[in-house]
Amino acid sequence: MSGMLYLVPTPIGNLGDLSDRIRETLAEADFIAAEDTRVSLKLLNHLGLKKPLVSYFEHNRAESGPRIVQRLLAGETCALVTDAGTPAISDPGEDLVALCAQAGITVCAIPGPCAVITALAVSGLPTGRFTFEGFLSTNKKSRRSHLEQLRGETRTMVFYEAPHKLCQTLADLADCFGADRRVSLCRELSKLHEEILRMTLGEAIAYYESQPPRGEYVLVLEGAAAPAEPEITVDMGVERVRQLMSEGMRHKDAVKQAAKALGLAKNALYEATLEIATESD
Numbered sequence: 343m344s345g346m347l348y349l350v351p352t353p354i355g356n357l358g359d360l361s362d363r364i365r366e367t368l369a370e371a372d373f374i375a376a377e378d379t380r381v382s383l384k385l386l387n388h389l390g391l392k393k394p395l396v397s398y399f400e401h402n403r404a405e406s407g408p409r410i411v412q413r414l415l416a417g418e419t420c421a422l423v424t425d426a427g428t429p430a431i432s433d434p435g436e437d438l439v440a441l442c443a444q445a446g447i448t449v450c451a452i453p454g455p456c457a458v459i460t461a462l463a464v465s466g467l468p469t470g471r472f473t474f475e476g477f478l479s480t481n482k483k484s485r486r487s488h489l490e491q492l493r494g495e496t497r498t499m500v501f502y503e504a505p506h507k508l509c510q511t512l513a514d515l516a517d518c519f520g521a522d523r524r525v526s527l528c529r530e531l532s533k534l535h536e537e538i539l540r541m542t543l544g545e546a547i548a549y550y551e552s553q554p555p556r557g558e559y560v561l562v563l564e565g566a567a568a569p570a571e572p573e574i575t576v577d578m579g580v581e582r583v584r585q586l587m588s589e590g591m592r593h594k595d596a597v598k599q600a601a602k603a604l605g606l607a608k609n610a611l612y613e614a615t616l617e618i619a620t621e622s623d
């Protein structure tokens with residue numbers, strides 16, 4: 343019987359966000375796979391837990407992943423943690439989950455702190471439909487092509503960004519989406535200096551001219567306005583009725599069909615086409 347992989351979120355700034363279930367899962371796991379064992383050791387000390395730790399991060403996942411899978415297949419239970427937030431969301435974990443899925447190992451994600459959802463919720467921008475874009479590439483060509491793909495995006499977009507790259511990213515976003523596009527800069531979420539700045543990209547650029555960005559950021563960007571629906575007029579309905587009648591349809595049926603297809607009021611279209619009906623008699 344194989345063991346299980348637990349994806350265990352950790353606080354993005356406030357230790358008070360450690361839930362009972364997070365504590366229990368860490369306490370019960372046979373071993374913990376951590377992005378940075380030094381960071382996770384501090385957390386375990388805070389919780390008064392002593393647990394075997396293995397390293398699983400960006401640059402060793404190809405070797406470390408299969409080793410973890412072997413242990414899970416042998417019946418052990420592993421809790422995967424990253425430095426902060428939900429594992430597998432823009433940090434190591436994605437590949438390990440895929441390996442476990444392939445090997446038929448059960449993966450259980452514990453709900454908890456996650457920067458993207460916290461920022462989206464507080465952004466003040468539409469949350470009904472959104473797209474998570476993670477970090478933009480530092481490679482100029484890939485970054486440009488990524489932004490180009492998003493040019494007409496109507497959903498709210500969420501980006502992660504490091505403070506020292508924030509100004510360049512704001513400039514690139516303004517280039518692509520225009521300086522008037524609204525953005526919410528969600529800084530130091532759940533920490534003492536949490537700050538949510540809701541402004542336009544142009545205003546954000548000006549704001550950071552006088553003070554360097556500090557702390558961790560999530561950028562929530564307004565989507566493009568949806569293209570306006572072409573206005574349907576009664577004249578268009580009249581034209582459609584005329585066409586249907588020329589194809590042999592009776593006046594009443596033509597009005598019914600045209601009104602339904604174009605979303606026009608049947609009575610108004612009937613009145614407006616009485617003349618055509620008389621002509622064709």
Ligand code: SAM
Pocket residue numbers: 354355424426427428429430431432433455456457458501502503504528529530531532533558559560
């Ligand atoms: N897996 C994590 C999660 O789901 O929250 C995200 C990990 S990613 C490597 C780190 C990025 O998350 C940071 O660069 C920043 O954009 C964002 N982030 C993490 N903690 C944050 C916080 N307290 N306030 C604002 N952004 C934060």
